[in-house]
Amino acid sequence: MWRLIRITVLSLTLFAVAALTWVDRERTTDWDNTLWIGIFPINADGRPETARYIAGLERSRLGAIEGFFAREARRHGIALERPVHVELFPEVRQLPPRLPADAGPLQSIAWSLAMRYYTWKHAGGTLADIRVFVLYHDPGRTLAVPHSLGLQKGLMGVVYAYAERRMDGMNSIVIAHEVMHTLGATxxxxxxxxxxxxxxxxxxxxxxxxxxxxxxxxxxxxxxxxxxxxxxxxxxxxxxxxxxxxxxxxxxxxxx
Ligand SMILES: [Zn+2]
Structure with missing residues (x-):
């Protein structure tokens, strides 16, 4: 009897997660309404230079991402004039959970649950459809950063970026790439x-x-x-x- 209940509850949970993922996928790729991309900056190395860069960030500096999506969507025959809107949110003062490079399947599941909790905690009450946490580093201190990632399940991304104005363009490419992953691109x-x-x-x-x-x-x-x-x-x-x-x-x- 207990075994049956356990299996039923587990099956229903998996079904609910699958259904929610399907709804997210349908909603984010119907291109009927403008998608809101929320950018949540984080000072990843605690450097004062990084803090200064984040304090100086403005929404207009992320405008290239909106323009890019509008230009490319039009080229591919999408009628929606503004496929995405990019919104800059206040700095998040907690680092996201880190997935170890050698993580096994159980560690990966635990990490993805922790990541969902983190997203809910720091970006849950916002209007953003897709939440991108951007971890800024002082390029004078950090030469190589880990791989950025974007998850379709949970519609979230973690981007490693450089706190340097002349690298805004490259940071925008990485953000756009990870947003595409949340929409199902490989x-x-x-x-x-x-x-x-x-x-x-x-x-x-x-x-x-x-x-x-x-x-x-x-x-x-x-x-x-x-x-x-x-x-x-x-x-x-x-x-x-x-x-x-x-x-x-x-x-x-x-x-x-
Ligand atoms: Zn990728």
């Missing part, structure tokens, strides 16, 4: 080499000359210069959403 670079995958990771796979490419595909992240080299653009001006990514977030019917 990576389009080779995990071994980090090089963009052909054809889906190329901005213009049909260009008469394959290299160098003038722009980067957002989910590849870098612009292919040759068979073996690629570079990250300075800003979203030189980034596009490719057909495969557009299909994944339902801007296009998927190619057969």
């Amino acid at each position: 990576d389009k670079y080779d995990p071994e080499t980090n090089l963009p995958q052909f054809p889906d990771g190329y901005a213009r796979p049909d260009a008469p000359r394959r290299h160098p490419q003038a722009a980067a595909e957002l989910m590849a992240g870098r612009r292919p210069l040759s068979e073996t080299e690629a570079e990250m653009p300075d800003s979203l001006r030189d980034v596009v959403v490719g057909d495969r990514t557009a299909a994944e977030i339902r801007w296009l019917t998927p190619p057969r």
